[in-house]
Amino acid sequence: MIPIKLEDLARITEGRVLRGDLSQLILSISTDSRTLQPGDLYVSLRGERFDGHDFIWEAVSRGAMGFLTSRSYAELSSGQKGVPGDESAAQSNISSTRSQKGDLAIIQVRDCLAALQALAREVRNRSSYRTIGLTGSTGKTSTKDFLKSILAKRFKVWATPKSYNNEVGLPLTILGADSQDEILIAELGMRGEGQIAQLCEILRPDMGIVTRIGPVHLETLGSEDRIARAEGELVEAIPETGLVVLNRDDRWFPSMADKARGRVVSYGMDSEAEVRATDIKLDAEARPSFQLVSGDRRTLVKLQVMGEHNVANALAAAALADELGVSMEEIKGGLQGAQLSDMRMEMVRVDGIRIINDAYNANPMSMKAALKTLSHMGKRARTIALLGDMLELGEKTVYYHREIGREVVEQKIDFLIAMGELSKYIYEAALEAGLEQKRALLVDSLEDAAKEIKKILSSGDVLLIKASRAIGLERVLERIA
Numbered sequence: 001m002i003p004i005k006l007e008d009l010a011r012i013t014e015g016r017v018l019r020g021d022l023s024q025l026i027l028s029i030s031t032d033s034r035t036l037q038p039g040d041l042y043v044s045l046r047g048e049r050f051d052g053h054d055f056i057w058e059a060v061s062r063g064a065m066g067f068l069t070s071r072s073y074a075e076l077s078s079g080q081k082g083v084p085g086d087e088s089a090a091q092s093n094i095s096s097t098r099s100q101k102g103d104l105a106i107i108q109v110r111d112c113l114a115a116l117q118a119l120a121r122e123v124r125n126r127s128s129y130r131t132i133g134l135t136g137s138t139g140k141t142s143t144k145d146f147l148k149s150i151l152a153k154r155f156k157v158w159a160t161p162k163s164y165n166n167e168v169g170l171p172l173t174i175l176g177a178d179s180q181d182e183i184l185i186a187e188l189g190m191r192g193e194g195q196i197a198q199l200c201e202i203l204r205p206d207m208g209i210v211t212r213i214g215p216v217h218l219e220t221l222g223s224e225d226r227i228a229r230a231e232g233e234l235v236e237a238i239p240e241t242g243l244v245v246l247n248r249d250d251r252w253f254p255s256m257a258d259k260a261r262g263r264v265v266s267y268g269m270d271s272e273a274e275v276r277a278t279d280i281k282l283d284a285e286a287r288p289s290f291q292l293v294s295g296d297r298r299t300l301v302k303l304q305v306m307g308e309h310n311v312a313n314a315l316a317a318a319a320l321a322d323e324l325g326v327s328m329e330e331i332k333g334g335l336q337g338a339q340l341s342d343m344r345m346e347m348v349r350v351d352g353i354r355i356i357n358d359a360y361n362a363n364p365m366s367m368k369a370a371l372k373t374l375s376h377m378g379k380r381a382r383t384i385a386l387l388g389d390m391l392e393l394g395e396k397t398v399y400y401h402r403e404i405g406r407e408v409v410e411q412k413i414d415f416l417i418a419m420g421e422l423s424k425y426i427y428e429a430a431l432e433a434g435l436e437q438k439r440a441l442l443v444d445s446l447e448d449a450a451k452e453i454k455k456i457l458s459s460g461d462v463l464l465i466k467a468s469r470a471i472g473l474e475r476v477l478e479r480i481a
């Protein structure tokens with residue numbers, strides 16, 4: 001993190017320093033007592049399950065140099081087990097930790113999340129790196145993984161850890177960068193209009209990538225049109241001097257390009273795309289190779305990751321890197337060396353069986369992409385798809401699940417195991433589309449899914465595991481391995 005003095009932190013967050021040395025430097029931030037490192041400043045957030053204030057003393061005992069809180073001394077003390085809720089108890093906690101840890105810093109703010117965001121905004125304003133915002137309905141993390149791998153060949157790069165892309169994750173991403181970083185790549189996620197604009201107000205992106213628009217989070221957004229508008233907030237946030245990388249194959253390309261104030265570079269399979277792929281081939285493990293073409297330059301790229309859909313993600317990353325002056329050879333090296341984050345087309349091998357763990361999340365686009373990948377592997381092996389529910393699809397939930405059932409048949413998948421209430425529609429539509437009853441199963445628990453898979457699987461098979469995040473379908477792996 002770019003260091004900030006305690007007195008500056010208090011000013012930026014409109015906080016009150018309850019104790020601590022004003023000249024002390026804040027060098028790192030943590031919002032989680034479970035992973036906090038000695039020397040971090042702990043920020044107490046309220047979440048869906050916990051109130052971070054309840055872990056303040058745990059954070060201090062793990063070596064926090066101080067904490068940001070919206071509680072008073074009296075409230076703080078009542079948060080510790082077995083300690084009466086009065087100020088003297090808090091004082092004694094503070095003095096005992098102080099003797100162990102030096103001058104404990106305590107800053108009281110009105111709202112800790114707003115304070116975290118204000119701090120990130122200030123740190124970004126003090127930074128000298130260039131910022132790249134990355135959004136889209138699907139493919140953000142994978143594109144980030146490719147881009148980071150390429151740009152690291154030329155620059156000192158910091159990128160979103162995991163998929164930390166929301167109102168908590170973006171500030172943490174910014175605060176994780178250090179003074180030497182030259183490029184910051186930040187994923188921006190949303191569940192509603194206005195959210196990307198808010199994240200951009202903190203990030204102030206110099207450049208942007210929009211991956212692909214499609215039906216995700218329809219429950220909150222209502223229509224694809226509104227999704228495109230919401231993702232377009234990134235394009236609107238890029239200044240005239242900036243750059244926007246857009247997907248020419250996406251039907252929203254023209255309206256996205258119209259929003260851009262700065263330079264637009266397009267990528268895709270479309271012959272009009274400035275950075276494109278030709279001659280795409282998949283090897284036996286469904287890893288794509290293709291000719292990467294930009295103007296009159298071209299190079300053969302062989303990805304280590306699975307799925308033809310990853311060619312588009314690789315092109316988006318290549319297009320941006322090309323604009324930053326990275327050579328074709330470096331782009332090729334970065335793409336070929338890239339590994340994707342966990343549970344994105346992740347290959348697991350167990351006793352001669354290949355398992356594609358794509359269980360990070362699921363929407364109609366990524367389900368179809370995964371089935372297409374599985375189908376390719378079916379040329380030489382028996383294919384089994386374990387599919388779970390796709391969440392947050394709103395009124396068209398049944399329609400989208402039925403569409404996937406038909407896709408299972410279209411892609412000639414050998415065996416379908418559908419798990420869950422919504423997946424019943426996948427199962428029914430697959431049978432209606434001609435899947436033989438003996439090749440389809442509907443189960444309602446992980447235990448049953450695992451039991452049935454164990455009966456079916458044999459050496460040489462390929463199994464795809466995919467569902468929305470909340471289903472946690474990857475847990476079936478522990479039960480079948």
Ligand SMILES: CC(=O)N[C@H]1[C@@H](OP(=O)(O)OP(=O)(O)OC[C@H]2O[C@@H](n3ccc(=O)[nH]c3=O)[C@H](O)[C@@H]2O)O[C@H](CO)[C@@H](O)[C@@H]1O[C@H](C)C(=O)N[C@@H](C)C(=O)N[C@H](CCC(=O)N[C@@H](CCC[C@@H](N)C(=O)O)C(=O)O)C(=O)O
Pocket residue numbers: 031032033034044045046047048049050051052053055135136137138162163164165166167168169170172188189190191216217
């Ligand atoms: C707030 C937080 O960070 N929570 C994380 C925490 O959750 P936990 O279950 O512990 O409970 P709480 O959230 O209630 O905890 C409150 C605080 O207390 C702390 N704490 C808790 C226990 C303890 O012992 N000590 C503590 O200090 C705790 O750390 C909290 O600060 O841990 C979970 C497990 O690690 C995390 O999963 C949870 O993370 C939440 C979800 C979060 O928001 N994390 C951000 C860093 C983040 O960016 N996460 C992203 C989420 C991505 C996302 O939600 N995206 C949206 C939009 C995507 C749209 C896109 N598809 C598009 O169309 O554009 C989405 O809908 O998917 C991530 O994890 O990937």
Ligand SMILES: Nc1ncnc2c1ncn2[C@@H]1O[C@H](COP(=O)(O)OP(=O)(O)OP(=O)(O)O)[C@@H](O)[C@H]1O
Pocket residue numbers: 136137138139140141142143163165189212307309310312313343344345358359360361365366367369370
């Ligand atoms: N271009 C694409 N088209 C279709 N599916 C894709 C594409 N890129 C990635 N996927 C699939 O979508 C799923 C999520 O990928 P990824 O994590 O890269 O997307 P994301 O937009 O970052 O998701 P999230 O918003 O949940 O963080 C994976 O199953 C992945 O294989």
Ligand SMILES: C[C@@H](N)C(=O)N[C@H](C)C(=O)O
Pocket residue numbers: 217360361362363390391392467468469470
């Ligand atoms: C995990 C989260 N970013 C996401 O994509 N959610 C959808 C609803 C899913 O898990 O499928």
